[in-house]
Amino acid sequence: MVRVVVGALVREDRVLLGHRSARKRAFPGVWDLPGGVVEDGESERQALARELREELGVRIASGATSHLCRVVVRPAGEPVELSAWLVTGWQGTPANLAPDEHDEIEWFDLVALPPLANGLVRRSLLRAVRDDRADD
Numbered sequence: 136m137v138r139v140v141v142g143a144l145v146r147e148d149r150v151l152l153g154h155r156s157a158r159k160r161a162f163p164g165v166w167d168l169p170g171g172v173v174e175d176g177e178s179e180r181q182a183l184a185r186e187l188r189e190e191l192g193v194r195i196a197s198g199a200t201s202h203l204c205r206v207v208v209r210p211a212g213e214p215v216e217l218s219a220w221l222v223t224g225w226q227g228t229p230a231n232l233a234p235d236e237h238d239e240i241e242w243f244d245l246v247a248l249p250p251l252a253n254g255l256v257r258r259s260l261l262r263a264v265r266d267d268r269a270d271d
């Protein structure tokens with residue numbers, strides 16, 4: 136099965152989303168989390184680090200990821216395993232380096248999150264951030 140890994144960069148109650156370009160086969164014009172396909176021989180964390188470097192130009196800080204959820208989706212008939220991660224530390228300022236993927240990227244307040252390509256990912260993200268605040 137194709138495996139896709141996506142990452143939610145979260146800082147100061149805001150999350151970075153990408154707006155899927157009109158050319159995408161699945162979910163054109165919808166907000167999503169940056170990410171992409173896990174390549175052969177890669178771990179999920181390695182794929183996440185590579186995708187965020189390629190798409191945003193950021194380097195994930197060590198120990199700054201935690202897993203959010205895993206879900207099987209069928210955007211075009213064939214099943215895809217989507218795995219979402221929370222990323223709370225990184226080096227570099229995110230820039231939209233892959234305009235074919237996202238026609239824009241934007242920071243959103245977590246309290247005003249738009250619908251995402253996947254509802255479970257959205258709910259897991261909001262729950263994780265809420266639980267994290269409760270720990271403070």
Ligand SMILES: Nc1nc2c([nH]c(=O)n2[C@H]2C[C@H](O)[C@@H](COP(=O)(O)OP(=O)(O)OP(=O)(O)O)O2)c(=O)[nH]1
Nearest residue numbers: 139141159160161167168169170171208210252253
């Ligand atoms: N990147 C990303 N993909 C998502 C999210 N939610 C979700 O269901 N997906 C699905 C859509 C795609 O079927 C698959 C991978 O999307 P992708 O856009 O990164 O990969 P791709 O280039 O092969 O996609 P495509 O052009 O064929 O639509 O995961 C999300 O939040 N981010």
